[in-house]
Amino acid sequence: MELRFAQVRFSSFLLLLLLLLCCSLFPLPLALNEEGEALLSFKSSIKEDPGASMASWNSSASDPCAWNGITCQEGKVVAIALPRSHLLGSLPPSLAALAALRRINLRNNRLQGRLPPGLFSTASIQSLVLSGNSFSGAIPAEVGSLSSLQIFEISNNFLDGTVPASIAHCKRLRLLDLSRNNFSGAVPAGFGTNLTALERLDLSYNRLNGSIPSDLGNLSSLSDTLDLSHNDFSGPIPASLGNLPERIYVDLAFNNLSGSIPQNGALVNRGPTAFMGNPNLCGEPLKNPCPASGTTTATSQSQFPYLPSDQSPVSSSDGRKSTSVLSKRSVIAIVIGDVLAIGLMAMLFFHCYRRAVSSKSEAKTENSRGDSKDGKMCYCCGKDRSQVLAENVEQFDLIPLDKQVHFDLDDLLKGSAFVMGKSGIGIVYKVALDDGLTLAVRRLGEGGSQRFKDFQTEVEAIGKVKHPNIVQLRAYYWSADEKLLIYDFISNDNLSNAIHGNPSDANFSPLTWNIRVKIMKGVAKGLAFLHEFSPKKYVHGDLKPSNILLGSDMEPHISDFGLGHLANMEIGTTSIYSVGKANEKQQQSPLSSTISFSPIWSNTLFYQAPEALKSLRPSQKWDVYSYGVILLEMISGRSPAAVMDTSDMDLVRWVQISIEEKKSLLNVIDPYLAQEPEREDDITATLKVALACVQFDPENRPSMRQVIESLDKLAS
Template sequence: MSRRASLWSLIALLALAAAPAPALSLSPDGLSLLSLKSAVDEPPGAASAFADWNEDDPTPCRWTGVSCANVSANSSDDPRVVGLAVSGKGLRGYIPSELGTLLYLRRLNLHGNDLSGPIPDPLFNATSLHSLFLYGNNLSGPLPPSICGLPRLQNLDLSNNSFSGALPDGLRSCKQLQRLILADNRFSGEIPAAIWPALENLVQLDLSSNNFTGPIPAEIGQLKSLSSTLNLSHNRLSGAIPKALGDLPVTVSFDLKGNNLSGEIPQTGSFASQGPTAFLANPLLCGFPLQKACNSPAQSGAPSSGPNNSPTTDSDSRKGLSPGLIILISVADAAGVALLGLVVVYIYWKKKDTDTCSCTGKTKLGGGGGGGGCRAAARICVFPCLGGAGGHEDSEAEEPEKSERSHGDSGGAAGKEGDLVAIDRGFTFELDELLRASAYVLGKSGLGIVYKVVLGNGVPVAVRRLGEGGEQRYKEFVAEVQAIGRVKHPNVVKLRAYYWAPDEKLLISDFISNGNLASALRGKSGQPSSSLSWSTRLRIAKGTARGLAYLHECSPRKFVHGDVKPSNILLDNEFQAYISDFGLNRLISITGNNPSSGGFIGGALPYFKSVQPEKANNYRAPEARVPGSRPTQKWDIYSFGVVLLELLTGKSPELSPTTSTSIEVPDIVRWVRKGFEDEVPLSDMVDPMLLQEVHAKKEVLAAFHVALACTEADPEIRPRMKTVSENLERVGT
């Protein structure tokens, strides 16, 4: 018996050893996450968002879209779920209330799906939530009043859904809220006034494209932390614009278009920095910056009444003018006409005197000639006759006639020998000196060949060849060049002169000695380079922003560049930035042919080593990629934002960068946006070299926010370039 018992014991042990080990149970956080997998359906044929969500795993921390962290001081404790991002997957279903049991969940990102139904109240039991991104779904119902039961809530984006009802007064309890984005929903009723004074940390407010009615609360002007956008567009708001909005910081971009607002636009405070697009599609609005004057009391919102409180008409006011006042007005009018006549006579004689200035001897760019017509030594002919039209010094009367001939009589075209015109008075050299000098090709593109030419006095200049055509559009060409030449700013390349002939058009500008930003970022090999420190990159960004802001706001024509990219940002030896190539597209269209198809100037030597191929479309705004669209200043702002992201990340826009969380997005703007939404560590997105400097992390983060504002998909939301420059100037100061 003992033998038999021993045998059975051995068999039992062997059977026990052969049995599979019991499965480890999934953590409570994992079980809560599986409720989302059960609550949604995935689109047929698409890659599963939950392919690695396995209920047999002991922890969900390796699942796609899930991030974990140790939340206790004891390192032996299991990590807890702190982030969930399952976005853009086309999921249909609802948000399960079980997600509210994730007590350490900090960010929830389910945007870009097709989720429906309301937001479940139990979700707000996850009291660690500070970022809730649910935009781009089909969620409905009212905004839950208990949403402010989340004490750490900072970012709330519920845009592009079907939420309805009024805004609850309980929003005032969201003390930490920084971004409130409720655009493209069905909210209605008046905007509550009591909410806004309590939201001391709000930096962005977007209530656009809803059904809000009534007036704009003046209390919104108390949002002192607002620094990004105030977007109330495309609602049914009415009444006057509160002057209190002028108390908002000047960096705030307004968007109030598409409402029923009336009266005169206030002219105080931050209103002064707003463009006309902020107020469009409000038929009853008037005043600057709209091209609609407030002519009547009804328009301006200031009723005018007589002694008996009856409206005073224009005819009444005319009847009330006294004879003495009428005589005074007449005398003032006569004096004004006389003064105007004196100005006209002065300009006539001034022009006549200037026209006697002539060029004699050898043609010199910027010289005053030596002819008897230039009697005053201090007076210089700014636009002298050129191209071999010099004459003899013994005849003053002959010179104006020669100048007239050199510009031609048909269509204003230049003479056969060409016309070299100085734009800058202090810039002097001879035409034959330019044509004989050794030249090196710096670059070649659809905007022409660019040469470096060293003049006889050792001064280098950059010469751009524009092409051979356009001889019938001489006056139009000159008008464009003169407008470009009037642009004078420390961060814009200065045009010094131009040369016109039927078979050649040249632009002569300053030569900037240290190449362009594309080469500085990527080196001669085209590979990413980390040689630029953060202070240098910030200096480049600030200089570029200042130059663009000047072109947009202060230049005589308020230029649109249309092609902002690193190769058009030149650098000197101190790494100061200079914007180049603005206004060239218009000049190329005037010349009417391919400027890069011709030969070289004189004995030009090709020098292409520093020129890197670059895909211009990667810097263009989304709306700029539509065929036939016309350039706008908002294009430039988007392009600058992409350049700034390249300075921050060290990555080219055409690359598909990845981080440690395996985020792959085909475009740098979307990649950075997704990184911020998912709270990817800054060190995973930024060029590592930038975090080595003192205080750099805080400054880099601020610059990222500027870049993200510039690269908003909606051009109306993007700030003005002036605002961008002002925000960058505050970084590092």
């Protein structure tokens, strides 16, 4: 009996040992967690996945953090990113089970159906990007529960209904883009009061109506766009919109707005494109003047009370009726007064004339002695002080163009200065003031016969152009010997050296695609602002990588706007593409010693539009062409000059031939970008934008505003 019991125990032991061995050789699959199940529910709602973006999403893998497009932190799903994957399907409510989900990016797919309310119950969501799909229906009111939401992009869908008022509860929103849908009704109250963190608000291309809320003027954090165009807004433009930051782009075009355009703050100096398509709007910058409020007669009559026709005439103190006929004594008094007034005016004029003649002779005497009065003299009844100074003195003080300028010429001269660059336009210095402020100072050279007022008009027009992507002109200095322009100092070199490297920089690091896109977008925004800023239709005329400066955060800043015109005023020419003086006179400056100059446009020809060589009137499409060449240079990593040397053709033609010959994209793009294969779609899309910009026919080139819309579709 004991023997049998021992055999049974031994058999059980062998069976247990065999079972453990099988488990070690053939492990049982672990159960998929709840988040994995929610993601698989999303996959099951997708009918087509031509790019196999979800191929790795399967129940055999217990950890969804390893799936394509999924990002996790501490084992929790925090992001879903499958943009431009051509997914056809819908969004399931099960995504609400992802409690730690922060970011969803499903831009530019073929998703359809309604937005599930459950998706908006995940309070941790910070970024929800669903633009470029086919969603329909209304935005669920539950969107207001997303207290952490910062980016909400649902443009280019088929959504309708009213904009939910609960969006105003998302007080952390920085970007709200509801454009190109079918929303109707009024903008909910509280947008301007609650969404003060907004940097961009785009409600364009909908059917929104009613008046523009005046509290939108409270959006002081806007740094990009307030776009209300292509809607049905009516009524006047609120003057409070003038309180918005001046650097932003305000677009109110194609609505039913009426009344005069307020001329205050951010609404001043806007181009007509921001207001076009509103036939009942009037005033600057439109060509539709506002009607006068009334005639002079009507106005003068309204200043007096109504007098009934049957009122008896007022009697004088002696009982006689007053009459409108003047007495002889009154007429004589009036005549004598007129004669005396004319006599006094004649004496004053004669006195001023004598002073002017005397002052001019004294000025000649002082000039012959080399002792100018430094502009303190001012003629009576003559020219204004600035004109007199410009013609009769040798030197002025520094003239600020910005209220933030707290330095003067003495501070500038005491600072440490060294040459950063030189060209036919002049020399550029980096000047460090004693208080630590660093400036860029461009010396333009001799004043020649140019008057101060002419120079002042040009420079002050340049100074009014204020945008984050355009170098700001802060002050200027004028004298008969030289002129100085004082700019913000941009610390991180220029785009040309960032693309190709600086010979003096041994630690050159190529730009990543994300940085290149940031630069492309920044330059496009700056150029679009320049084109739309004034009814005069400004043209930069010399856009090239060396004129695009980079800040410490790699944000681009367009420089040298208006310098071509100033230089041509110097040399007495009218074309903005004139070549600089070949032989500059040797000059002494408070900031420099004698330096020889090179031609102004030494490397500009590679970036010029074909029609610019025919000396036609400057066009903004010239700048679009230059921008397109810069895009090609950033994509290919090739300098136009280097391409010309090696292939005897310009960069534009080289890229066009490469495409015509159906060469691989790898043959065109910068070799460093080949290390980012996931960016191929974005690079291809950008290449198409560049080729559109360099069309031979100017009419076929897009506007810079259209370029921005195309680039905004790229992944950030």
